[in-house]
Amino acid sequence: MVSEPIDESRKSLRQRATRRLIGTASSVVSRARLRAAALSDPRPAAVTDVLLMDAQQEAYNQLHQRFTERAGRGDDGLASALDALDAMWEGIRQLRGGAPAILLTLSSDDEVVQERRARFYLESTTLLEDAIRSVFATDLGQLAVPPQRMAVLVRVALEGLVVELAQARTAEDVSAVDQAYVDLRALFERFVLLGDAGPAIEAISMEPIPLPW
Amino acid sequence: MRYERVHIQALSYVLPPIEITTASLERMLGPLFRRIGVPDGVLEALTGVEARRFWPEGRLTSQGSAQVARELIEQHGVPPCGIQALVSTSVCKDYLEPPAASLVAGDLGLGADCMNFDVGHACLGFMTGMLTVANLIELGQIECGLVVAGEGSRGVTQATIRRLLQPGVDFHTFAENLATLTLGSMATAALLVHERHSAHGHRLLGGATRAATHHSRLCLGTHTEMKTDATTLLREGVALARDTFAAAAEELQLQVPDVREFVLHQVGKANHDALIDRLGLPPGRALRLYPQHGNVGAAGIPFTLASAIERGRIKLGDTAMLMGIGSGLNCTMLGVRW
Numbered sequence: 001m002v003s004e005p006i007d008e009s010r011k012s013l014r015q016r017a018t019r020r021l022i023g024t025a026s027s028v029v030s031r032a033r034l035r036a037a038a039l040s041d042p043r044p045a046a047v048t049d050v051l052l053m054d055a056q057q058e059a060y061n062q063l064h065q066r067f068t069e070r071a072g073r074g075d076d077g078l079a080s081a082l083d084a085l086d087a088m089w090e091g092i093r094q095l096r097g098g099a100p101a102i103l104l105t106l107s108s109d110d111e112v113v114q115e116r117r118a119r120f121y122l123e124s125t126t127l128l129e130d131a132i133r134s135v136f137a138t139d140l141g142q143l144a145v146p147p148q149r150m151a152v153l154v155r156v157a158l159e160g161l162v163v164e165l166a167q168a169r170t171a172e173d174v175s176a177v178d179q180a181y182v183d184l185r186a187l188f189e190r191f192v193l194l195g196d197a198g199p200a201i202e203a204i205s206m207e208p209i210p211l212p213w
Numbered sequence: 214m215r216y217e218r219v220h221i222q223a224l225s226y227v228l229p230p231i232e233i234t235t236a237s238l239e240r241m242l243g244p245l246f247r248r249i250g251v252p253d254g255v256l257e258a259l260t261g262v263e264a265r266r267f268w269p270e271g272r273l274t275s276q277g278s279a280q281v282a283r284e285l286i287e288q289h290g291v292p293p294c295g296i297q298a299l300v301s302t303s304v305c306k307d308y309l310e311p312p313a314a315s316l317v318a319g320d321l322g323l324g325a326d327c328m329n330f331d332v333g334h335a336c337l338g339f340m341t342g343m344l345t346v347a348n349l350i351e352l353g354q355i356e357c358g359l360v361v362a363g364e365g366s367r368g369v370t371q372a373t374i375r376r377l378l379q380p381g382v383d384f385h386t387f388a389e390n391l392a393t394l395t396l397g398s399m400a401t402a403a404l405l406v407h408e409r410h411s412a413h414g415h416r417l418l419g420g421a422t423r424a425a426t427h428h429s430r431l432c433l434g435t436h437t438e439m440k441t442d443a444t445t446l447l448r449e450g451v452a453l454a455r456d457t458f459a460a461a462a463e464e465l466q467l468q469v470p471d472v473r474e475f476v477l478h479q480v481g482k483a484n485h486d487a488l489i490d491r492l493g494l495p496p497g498r499a500l501r502l503y504p505q506h507g508n509v510g511a512a513g514i515p516f517t518l519a520s521a522i523e524r525g526r527i528k529l530g531d532t533a534m535l536m537g538i539g540s541g542l543n544c545t546m547l548g549v550r551w
Contacts, residue, residue: 190248190380206258208483210447211392211508212432212439213336213538 060124062091067131080135082189085154089181092162096174099166106159125151144191157184215419215464219347220411221549222357222404223289224519226512227281229266229365229398238374238394245377249384256394261482265397265507267367274305275313277400278363279320285402286321291357292410296321298358299329300345302338304434304510305364306331317361328355335432336478337539338362338511339401340547346405347417356407362511366396372437393439395481397507401515413529418548420535421460425453425542432540446540447484451491453544454536458492461534461546469493472548473531474521478538479503479513488536500526513537518549527551 070080128151164177235257301314314329334341339362346358373393428449432441475494479502489496500521514537521527535547
């Protein structure tokens, strides 16, 4: 199903709402964790952890929407994928204040959070896979790795950047994470559609080939 | 066609001074190979070409032709009639005009009575040049003519490597350009004379030529790249060669056992093997020079003939069959009684 395009003002409104949600959730989860740590009871953190994960899930929803909108307009391929990746990174960069809290959430051993975390991974990866299938519909055979694994790869890379952001203390630290994204993007751009080169590693026969006379 | 009065007075070749190994080309292409997942050694394994030669930067192929012609004349001399025709047969062209033959004739200081012109016939050029001069001799129009070819692969190889190192080049593009990386450089010359001037009695017997021009767009080459459908080219080239071989054998009344050496156009392992297999030639009677020199275009046949003679594979009185194929497609086979 192709979503209806959303206009810029609605999109901007949605982004602002997401940022606010994340900001609130981050501050709540941090306060709740401090309180829970003081009381040696992690339970109060669960609700806010889930809230925070919902906020992150929303970022994936947006990414999926952007992918499918562009694919629906026939505007598919690598440029669209990069655009969506940039949008996703922008969302993550806006999460920076909440990144430490996300880190805590992702490592929480609360059952509610664990269940939500598992669902988050499944849903976000499924959304990514669907988006990748949409945007590379005509080039699926050329993908360096199949859509499902590509989705895992993108999710792992982005989550890794969240972890890095969480640990960033100085402007230099943040700049290093930004550079990591730029490099990641360049690698993605270079390799994502060279799928025919990948299998060729095994497909190359070292038998002599015809040459022009 | 048969010739009664045409002799090959002398053959000569000049090897360019710079050897470029296939391994060194692969090192240059390292970033591409790593990116598209091509293993080291693939170029040599697929083509059988281990090295090729380059002229120094800036050297024109016509200068190579002039050099080899000069060396041939200095070593073997010319009949009293002088050189009355000079035919340049190179695939590589320094300029659209003048003809390379004019540049070579000018460099050699040949006189006003020496006609000079180019023959363009792809890799078959040298043999067509020999036929042209042989016809002039047979008709009694001249008594001595010089055929030259100077090929240079430096420019096209470097341009291809530059192109292949651009971002976005994929395996398909690499495969499409692979043949260009097998091209070599060389200059060759042959002096043909009327039998009355022959010093050694090496006769050009004649032969046959066949065309299959419905395949004329299978290989399109420019100064900077060459695009080919090599698989079809090989298949149709071998089929044409079979027809030509049958026609030449009938014309010259020769059978395979009568031929001491089969002088094949040097391309690569797959082409060489296919010709030997499909024509039913004894494998040990066809010299392979492509491993060290690649495809040297029109210079391939005379270079191989000269090398076979140098190595004692062809001795006085032996019969050799020159077998050339050129994109177009055209095929010529000529008998030589050395």
